[in-house]
Amino acid sequence: MSDPVANEFDVPQNRPEDDDRLLDSDQNEDGDVDFDDEAPRANESYTADDMQHLDDLEHVRMRPSMYIGDVATQGLHHLVNEVVDNSLDEALAGYATRISVTVNQDGSVTVEDDGRGIPVDVHPDLGYSTLQGVMTVLKFGGKFTKGAYQTSGGLHGVGVTVVNFLSEWCNVEVCRDGYSWYQEYKRGVPTTEVMRGAPTQKHGTKTTFKPDHEIFADVKYDYGVLYHRLQDLAFLNPRIHIQFHDLRDGRGEDFHYKHGVVDFVHNLNREEVAHQDVIYARGSQDGVQVDVALQYSSGYNETVRTYVNNVHTIEGGTHLSGFRRSLTSVLNRYGQKNGLFKNAPPSGEDFREGLTAVVSVRVPEPLFQGQTKTKLGNTEVEGIVSSVFGDYLTKYLEENPATAKTIVQKAIVAAEARESARTRSIAAACPASFATAQAATSTVARSTSSKETRRAAPPKEDAFARRRRFFRCAARSSTRTKRTICAS
Numbered sequence: 001m002s003d004p005v006a007n008e009f010d011v012p013q014n015r016p017e018d019d020d021r022l023l024d025s026d027q028n029e030d031g032d033v034d035f036d037d038e039a040p041r042a043n044e045s046y047t048a049d050d051m052q053h054l055d056d057l058e059h060v061r062m063r064p065s066m067y068i069g070d071v072a073t074q075g076l077h078h079l080v081n082e083v084v085d086n087s088l089d090e091a092l093a094g095y096a097t098r099i100s101v102t103v104n105q106d107g108s109v110t111v112e113d114d115g116r117g118i119p120v121d122v123h124p125d126l127g128y129s130t131l132q133g134v135m136t137v138l139k140f141g142g143k144f145t146k147g148a149y150q151t152s153g154g155l156h157g158v159g160v161t162v163v164n165f166l167s168e169w170c171n172v173e174v175c176r177d178g179y180s181w182y183q184e185y186k187r188g189v190p191t192t193e194v195m196r197g198a199p200t201q202k203h204g205t206k207t208t209f210k211p212d213h214e215i216f217a218d219v220k221y222d223y224g225v226l227y228h229r230l231q232d233l234a235f236l237n238p239r240i241h242i243q244f245h246d247l248r249d250g251r252g253e254d255f256h257y258k259h260g261v262v263d264f265v266h267n268l269n270r271e272e273v274a275h276q277d278v279i280y281a282r283g284s285q286d287g288v289q290v291d292v293a294l295q296y297s298s299g300y301n302e303t304v305r306t307y308v309n310n311v312h313t314i315e316g317g318t319h320l321s322g323f324r325r326s327l328t329s330v331l332n333r334y335g336q337k338n339g340l341f342k343n344a345p346p347s348g349e350d351f352r353e354g355l356t357a358v359v360s361v362r363v364p365e366p367l368f369q370g371q372t373k374t375k376l377g378n379t380e381v382e383g384i385v386s387s388v389f390g391d392y393l394t395k396y397l398e399e400n401p402a403t404a405k406t407i408v409q410k411a412i413v414a415a416e417a418r419e420s421a422r423t424r425s426i427a428a429a430c431p432a433s434f435a436t437a438q439a440a441t442s443t444v445a446r447s448t449s450s451k452e453t454r455r456a457a458p459p460k461e462d463a464f465a466r467r468r469r470f471f472r473c474a475a476r477s478s479t480r481t482k483r484t485i486c487a488s
Contacts, residue, residue, distance in 0.1 A: 056136075056137065056138040056161070056165070057136075057165050057187075057188045057189070060138075060161075060162055060165040060166065060188075061165060061166065061187075061188070061215065064162075064166055064215055067162045068082075068162060068166070071215055071216050071217070072216075072217070072218075073218070073222065073225070075216070076211055076216050076218070076219065076221065077221065077222070077225050077226065077229070079109075079162075079163045079166065079167075079209070079211060080101065080109055080111070080221070080226060080229075081229065082159035082160060082162065082163050083109075083111040083159075083160055083163055083207050083209070084099065084101060084111055084229075084230070084233070085159060085310065085311065086159065086160055086205075087099045087111060087112075087113035087115065087205070088233060088237065088240075088310050089309075090113055090115030090116060091113070091115070091237060091239070091240050092237075092309070092310070092362070093115075095115045095116045096113045096114050096115035096204070096240070097114060097239065097240060097241065098113065098114050098240070098241045098242075098243070099111070099112070099113045099240060099241075099242045099243070100112045100113075100242075100243045100244075100245075101226065101230060101242070101243070101244050101245075102244075102245045102246075102247060103221050103223075103226070103245070103246045103247060103248060104208070104247050104248075105247050105248055106210065107210060107211075107219055107220060107221070107248075108208055108209060108210035109208070109209060109210075109221065110206065110207070110208040111206070111207050111208075112204060112205070112206040112207075113204045113205055114202075114203060114204040115203070115204050115205060116176065116203060116204075117174040117175055117176030117203050117204055117205050118130065118131050118134055118172070118174050118176075118205050119131065119176075120174055120176065120177070120181045120194055126140075128194075129183075129193075129194040131172065131174060131181065131183060131194050132183060132190055132194055134160060134161065135160065135161060135164045135170070135172060135183070135185060135190075136161065136164065136185070136188060136189075136190065137161065138161050138162075140161070160207070163207075163209055164185050164188050164209065165187070165188035166188075166211065166212055166215050166216075167185070167187070167188075167209040167210055167211060167212055168186070168187065168210045168211065168212040168213065168214075169184070169185065169186050169187075169209070169210055170184070170185045170186075170188075170207070170208065170209040170210075171183070171184050171185070171207075171208045171209075172185075172205065172206070172207050172208075173197075173205075173206040173207075174204075174205050174206075175200050175202040175203050175204055175205075175206075176203050176204075178199055178200070178201070179196050179197060179198070179199055179200060180196075180197035180198055180200050180202075181194055181195065181196055181197065182194070182195050182197055183195065187212060223246050223249075223251060226244065226246075227244060227253065229312075230242050230244050230253075230255060231253075231255050231267075232264070232305075232307075232312065233255075233310055234255030234256060234257055235257050235260060235261060235263055235264035235267070235358075236260065236261065236264070236307055236310055236360055237260075237310065238256075238257055238258050238259065238260035240256070241254065241255070241256045242254070242255040242256070243255075260291070260293075261280070261291050261292075261293040261358045261360055262278045262280050262293050264293065264305075264358045265278050265293045265294065265295050265356055265357065265358055266278065266295075268303055268305070268356050268358070269295050269297050269303075269356040271297040271298060271299040272297060272298040272299075273295055273296070273297050273298070274295075274296040274297060274298055274354060274406055274407070274410055275295065275296060275403045275406050275407070277295075277400075277403065278293050278294070278295045279293065279294050279295065279393070279396055279403075280292070280293045281293075281388065281389045281392035281393065281396075282392075283388040283391075283392065284388070285384045285387060285388055286380070286384060287364050288361060288362065288363050288364070288380075288381060288384045289361065289362040290319075290359075290360075290361050290384065290385050290388040290389065291358075291359075291360040291361070292323060292357065292358070292359050292360075292385075292388075292389045292392075293357065293358050294355060294356065294357035294358075295356050295357075296354045296355055296356070296406075296407055296410060297354045297356060298354065299354050300353055300354055300414075301354070302352045302353065302354070302355050303355070303356045303357070304320065304323075304352075304355065304356075304357045304358075304359065305357070305358050305359070306319055306320045306323075306358075306359045306360075306376075307358075307359070307360040307361070308360075308361055308362075308363055308366050308368070308373070308376050309361075309362055309363060309366060311368070311373045313368075313373065313374060313375055313376050314374050315369075315374045315375035316375060316376075317369075317375045317376030317377060317378075317381075318376050318377065318378055318379060318380075318381045318382040318385075319359055319361045319376055319381050319382070319385050320359060320376075321382050322381065322382035322383065322384065322385030322386040322389075323357070323359045323385050323386070323389055324348060324352070325348075325382070325386050326385070326386040326387075326389045326390035326393065327348075327351060327352070327355075327389075327393070328347075328348040328351050329386075329390065330390050330393045330394050330397065331351050331393075331397075331407065331408055331411065332345050332346075332351075333394075334394075334397050334404055334408060335408045335411075335412075338405075340405070340408050340409070340412070341412070343415075344415075345415075346411040346412055346414060346415035347415065347418075349414075349418075350411045350412075350414040350415040350418065351407075351411045351414075353410065353411065353414040354410060354414075359385070361376075361381060361384075361385065363376070363378060363381060365378070366378060
């Protein structure tokens with residue numbers, strides 16, 4: 001009798017004739033198969049000589065994906081993000097108002113800001129310039145405590161250092177303390193000392209680097225990728241002017257949006273809108289600043305962009321879950337309070353159909369997943385976002401009933417469409433079962449209707465009442481007969 005489990009999962013059975021396919025060299029003296037030669041084996045000896053210590057530079061260049069995600073397009077453009085994030089941290093601290101990003105003709109990139117400039121004096125723990133430490137030492141920076149920066153995107157002290165390590169060459173010019181200061185590097189190694197230049201009243205940092213072709217297969221920057229990233233940053237920081245120039249073909253743009261995330265939502269929402277105004281909530285709690293802007297379109301797709309300290313968290317995190325939870329809860333409560341739900345209330349997915357939103361938070365101690373910072377992990381942020389946004393949205397709906405009803409009604413229509421689609425899907429997948437279920441439903445409906453009809457009918461007559469009604473009918477019939485005879 002065949003094995004039912006094997007037949008069910010179509011597991012191939014061993015057959016005697018398959019044994020003939022084994023080579024003699026695959027069998028040992030006992031005739032058993034020897035698998036020892038299938039893969040290379042490690043050395044039998046395992047000693048201290050097998051251990052290897054890599055310094056910071058060697059480790060980054062050997063395992064670059066640990067620091068920038070990959071060595072393809074994403075990792076290449078992440079280099080620019082790391083340098084720009086440092087300039088933005090100066091802006092968040094209130095010391096920079098302008099950032100310039102230039103793609104040079106040779107493919108290198110220059111990022112310049114008007115911030116305070118990287119310190120250049122000798123650091124007591126290093127014994128050499130702080131500038132050289134920032135550019136060549138991992139886990140060295142000014143963002144581990146809140147003295148220099150209250151909120152920042154860079155947290156690990158590795159960002160600009162990794163950029164230097166993965167560049168064919170890198171030059172840094174700092175303007176501060178009345179002078180310009182300059183240092184050059186080649187594949188992460190300083191080729192000059194930190195040199196003092198001419199006197200200047202300027203202040204800020206200018207970094208130019210060229211990605212190393214030994215690390216990246218393609219070192220050509222994409223104009224569109226850089227354009228959209230810099231535009232997003234301008235939306236998130238309405239006080240900042242960001243200039244972008246590509247000297248390879250002369251293209252460029254100056255970004256400045258005084259309405260911030262409200263302008264961001266307008267830019268994202270290209271479809272016909274369901275309501276004209278953009279709902280904007282702003283507040284802070286326990287040192288966390290929250291900015292949320294949203295608007296519904298007549299479409300079906302959900303577009304929600306989330307940011308933490310200007311870092312685009314493409315995988316979301318606790319700030320996103322806090323926003324979604326609050327949105328569903330407040331809209332659900334409003335619909336029930338105003339009697340807008342005839343059936344079961346819509347789901348969270350229904351409330352987000354056609355939604356365009358931007359959620360931006362500033363967190364003093366963000367917990368990111370990995371150096372590429374794709375997801376936020378701070379559990380307290382979920383409650384803060386939910387509270388700040390929920391309080392504002394509740395007040396907004398009460399003060400704008402027309403917009404509130406439009407949003408809730410859109411979710412109701414989405415729920416009905418979802419239920420209808422689910423029904424059609426079941427019917428298509430199991431037509432026989434669906435027909436049986438429908439017939440059973442109809443039978444129940446008819447039975448219920450019949451019961452309701454019977455309950456609505458007058459009560460049955462007792463025996464005496466039936467007899468009285470019979471004799472009355474008989475009397476009337478007799479009278480009509482007599483009249484007919486007399487008439488004839």
